[in-house]
Amino acid sequence: MTLLSTHNLRAYYGDFQALFDVDFAIDAGETVAIIGANGAGKTTFLRAVVGALDCEQEMVQFDGLPIGRLAAHDVVRLGIAMVPEGRKLFPSLSVEENLRIGGDYSRRGPWTLERVYKLFPILAERRDTPSTALSGGQQQMVAIGRALMSNPRLLLCDELSLGLAPVIIGEIYARLATISAEGTTLVIVEQDTNRALAAADRFYCFQKGRVSLTGAAGGKQTIDRATITAAYFGL
Amino acid sequence: MNWYSILVQGTLLGGLYALFAIGLSLTFGIMRLVNIAHGDLITLSAFVALMAVDMLELHPLVSLAIVIPVMFGLGYLLQRGVLNFTLGGSILPPLLVTFGLSVIIQNVLLEGFGADMRRLNAGPIEIESVTLPGGVTVGLMPIIVFAIALVSLGGLQYLLYRTRLGRAFRAASDDPASAELMGINKNHLYALAMGLALIFTALAGVLFAMRTSVDPASGPIRLIFAFEAIIIGGLGSLWGTLIGGIVLGIAQSIGAAFSVQWQILAGHVAFLVILLVKPDGLFPRIKD
Numbered sequence: 120m121t122l123l124s125t126h127n128l129r130a131y132y133g134d135f136q137a138l139f140d141v142d143f144a145i146d147a148g149e150t151v152a153i154i155g156a157n158g159a160g161k162t163t164f165l166r167a168v169v170g171a172l173d174c175e176q177e178m179v180q181f182d183g184l185p186i187g188r189l190a191a192h193d194v195v196r197l198g199i200a201m202v203p204e205g206r207k208l209f210p211s212l213s214v215e216e217n218l219r220i221g222g223d224y225s226r227r228g229p230w231t232l233e234r235v236y237k238l239f240p241i242l243a244e245r246r247d248t249p250s251t252a253l254s255g256g257q258q259q260m261v262a263i264g265r266a267l268m269s270n271p272r273l274l275l276c277d278e279l280s281l282g283l284a285p286v287i288i289g290e291i292y293a294r295l296a297t298i299s300a301e302g303t304t305l306v307i308v309e310q311d312t313n314r315a316l317a318a319a320d321r322f323y324c325f326q327k328g329r330v331s332l333t334g335a336a337g338g339k340q341t342i343d344r345a346t347i348t349a350a351y352f353g354l
Numbered sequence: 355m356n357w358y359s360i361l362v363q364g365t366l367l368g369g370l371y372a373l374f375a376i377g378l379s380l381t382f383g384i385m386r387l388v389n390i391a392h393g394d395l396i397t398l399s400a401f402v403a404l405m406a407v408d409m410l411e412l413h414p415l416v417s418l419a420i421v422i423p424v425m426f427g428l429g430y431l432l433q434r435g436v437l438n439f440t441l442g443g444s445i446l447p448p449l450l451v452t453f454g455l456s457v458i459i460q461n462v463l464l465e466g467f468g469a470d471m472r473r474l475n476a477g478p479i480e481i482e483s484v485t486l487p488g489g490v491t492v493g494l495m496p497i498i499v500f501a502i503a504l505v506s507l508g509g510l511q512y513l514l515y516r517t518r519l520g521r522a523f524r525a526a527s528d529d530p531a532s533a534e535l536m537g538i539n540k541n542h543l544y545a546l547a548m549g550l551a552l553i554f555t556a557l558a559g560v561l562f563a564m565r566t567s568v569d570p571a572s573g574p575i576r577l578i579f580a581f582e583a584i585i586i587g588g589l590g591s592l593w594g595t596l597i598g599g600i601v602l603g604i605a606q607s608i609g610a611a612f613s614v615q616w617q618i619l620a621g622h623v624a625f626l627v628i629l630l631v632k633p634d635g636l637f638p639r640i641k642d
Contacts, residue, residue, distance in 0.1 A: 169535060191534040201535055209528040212521065220525050223518045224537035269537065 121180075122147040122304050123168065123199070123273055128178045130160075130167045137163040139328045147272070150295075150305040152315035152336055155325035156351060161308045162204055164325070165275045169201045170194040181273070195225050200271035204278045204308075206262040208250040215246040217261050221268030228270025235264040238294055256287035263294070273304045280311050292318055312351065316340060324350040359490045364607035366492060368583075368600030369500035370565065373558035374576050375583040375595045376510065377551035383590050384527045384547045385441055387448045391455040393577030395552060398459050399425050399559025400568045404472055414474040414564050421556045429552030434545040441544070456573065463570035471567035474560065499561045503596065506554060511592055513550075523547060575618075582625040588635030597636055601628070 123145050130138040138160050145151045153161050166172040168179055170191040179187040181197055189197075200221075208217050218235055236243035239260040245253060250261055259279060266274055276295070280288040288311075295318060299305050309315035316322055316336045324332040324347060332350030334342045348354070378392045389395075402424055406417040432455075440447035482494035514520035522543055526533040530540050562568065562576070579602060587598030602621045609620020628635070 171531065171535065190539070192537050192539045195535060195537040203532065203535065207529060207532040209525045209532070211524050211528050216521055216524075219518075220521050220533075220536050220538075223521060224539075265536075 120147050121145070122149075122182060123306075124180045125164075125168070126178055126180070128164070128167060128174060130163055130172050130174050132163075132172075137328055138167065141325075141328075141330055143323060143330070145273070145304060145306060147304055148299075148302060149321065150299050150307065150319045152319035152322040153306060153308045153325060154310070154312045154315050154322060154347075154351065155331075157310070158327075159325040160328040161325050162277055163328075165201055165277055165306070165308060168194075168275065169199055192224070195269050195271075198226055198270065198272035199275065200225075200266035200269045200273075201275040202259075202262045202266045202277060202279065204281065206258050208258055208261055208265075210249065210251045212250060213247050214242055214250055214253065214261055217250050218242070218264050218268055221265035222270070225269035226271075230267045230270050232268075235267055238267075238297065239264055256283050256291065259283060259287075259291055260294075263291070263298075267298065267303075271303060273306065274298065275306045275308070277308045278310065279307070280309060280314060288314065312347065316347075326350060326353045356490070358488055360607045360611050361604060362486065362490050362492055363496070364604030365600050366496035366500045366603070367607065368596065368603030369496075369503035370558065370561060371579050371583045371599030371602050372503045372596040373499075373506065373554060373561065373599075375580040375587075375599060376506065376592075377554040377558070378577075378580045379584050379590070379592075379595050380510075380551045380554070381548060382584075384523050385530075385544050386445065387437060387441060387548075388445065388452070389551075390449060390452040390577065391459060391573075392452075392555065392580060393575065394456045394459040394573030395425070395555045396559040396562060396576045397463065397568055397570065397573040399552075399556040400474065400563035401463055401467060401472075401570075402556075403474055403560045403563060404467075407474060414476050414560055417474075418556065418560055421560055422553050425552040425556040426549040429549040429555075430545045433548035434541060437548065438541050438544055460570050460573060467570060469569055469571075471569045472563070473567045474563040476564045480564070495564065499565070502557060502561065503599075506557060507592055507596055510554075514592075519546070579621070582621065585635055586625060586628050588638035590639035591635070591637040594635060594637030594639075601636075 121144050125141055125143040128138055128141040141164060155161050163172065167174045170189045174187045176185045176188040181199060186194060212220065218232060241257060242260055242264060250258065279291055292314065295305065307315050307318055319336040322334060322336040323330055332347065374396060378389055381387045381389050399421055403414055403417045403421045406412055406420045407414055437448060437451065440451045480495055483491050484494055484497060485491045514523060522538050525536065526538060526540060526543055534540055583598035583602050584595055586601050587594030601624060605624030606617045606621040609616035
């Protein structure tokens with residue numbers, strides 16, 4: 120069953136058109152990777168889906184409902200959460216407050232503080248520290264936990280690996296697998312193509328605001344490296 | 355000159371100045387809105403109380419039961435209907451719009467009530483006094499005002515740091531766009547913030563009009579006292595605002611002890627001196 124789809128999605132920053140007729144679909148329970156170079160429109164796509172960027176009502180459909188015009192604070196209540204690029208934690212809030220605010224104004228559901236702490240035990244130890252005092256990896260865990268607190272049906276992860284050590288990235292992706300196994304649908308946006316393709320069932324490659332390639336990923340990947348590289352760089 | 359008495363009187367006056375300042379500090383802290391009409395909203399609160407007292411024959415303190423909800427509602431509508439549209443870009447639009455609002459409030463009050471000085475009569479409680487240890491006698495009213503200021507600051511502290519709404523206020527203050535992603539409706543939240551600010555304004559206006567006379571033009575000087583208390587205390591610091599109010603109150607009391615004409619000027623001089631030696635104020639929290 121299709122959970123989220125976009126149809127001819129166009130998005131603009133002022134006069135600048137950042138997305139051109141993007142068609143995208145993800146089934147419930149699936150993990151889909153979006154790969155692409157800097158400026159390909161990956162983050163713009165996520166922003167348009169969560170309502171942080173204006174687009175037309177019919178361009179984004181979630182669970183059969185057109186949601187393109189909804190405001191960001193309404194979209195999260197429907198069950199779409201985003202882990203933003205650069206984490207965007209609230210610096211004047213403690214770790215626990217950052218997690219709590221994720222759930223304060225959004226959907227009820229199975230995710231609670233206790234479950235987030237079980238997923239990321241280190242955060243329980245540091246619950247009263249200011250979020251800015253954490254390491255980059257721990258901050259990323261808070262950002263994921265904060266998004267989970269809204270009990271999303273669809274979780275959008277933007278550049279989780281940015282600025283983190285490989286061992287930490289591995290740990291975070293292992294947790295994503297757990298989250299996915301519990302039934303959450305995932306969209307992973309990455310510049311690290313290998314990491315994203317390994318974690319996903321399918322992938323979309325963006326290039327200059329358009330979908331340049333799409334196909335199966337993970338164990339079922341049939342498209343060879345050279346084709347993906349060409350779609351990535353537009354060669 | 356009795357220094358102990360001056361310090362006590364000045365400290366108690368500082369409580370009132372802190373009440374002037376809290377609302378202004380709150381709107382700036384949460385949404386970076388500098389409300390030039392803040393002083394006039396204090397005056398407006400006093401006039402709403404005057405109307406309630408005249409029409410319903412209430413005690414001024416009881417009239418707060420009417421003035422507080424009225425000012426909260428007004429704040430909510432003002433923010434949702436007008437001021438939200440001025441936010442998000444440059445800091446100039448909110449300044450200009452609230453400046454215009456200041457002029458409008460003054461003229462509406464002038465039209466409705468005339469230019470006479472008015473005062474809220476609190477009755478026998480006004481002349482009650484208490485003798486503190488050390489032999490200083492102070493009025494009961496200043497003590498009540500100071501106590502209300504302490505309770506208000508304590509309540510606000512609790513709200514901001516212990517409740518869901520307070521978390522949302524602090525998160526929106528940090529990063530309004532990310533707060534939206536958490537399901538926080540910024541327009542509604544900002545309107546609540548302005549409503550909350552005007553609750554403190556209502557308290558300040560009523561207590562102020564029980565202490566001194568007010569007229570439709572007495573807003574701007576209250577705004578200046580509020581600014582001075584905030585800057586002396588340090589932007590964004592709740593208890594710093596109380597300290598700022600107290601510094602201002604003590605400076606004015608010392609000035610008044612020399613000569614009545616020196617009262618206001620001494621406060622401004624203290625403000626300028628602190629601005630010179632500690633431009634961030636005594637307890638700064640907000641850096642930008």
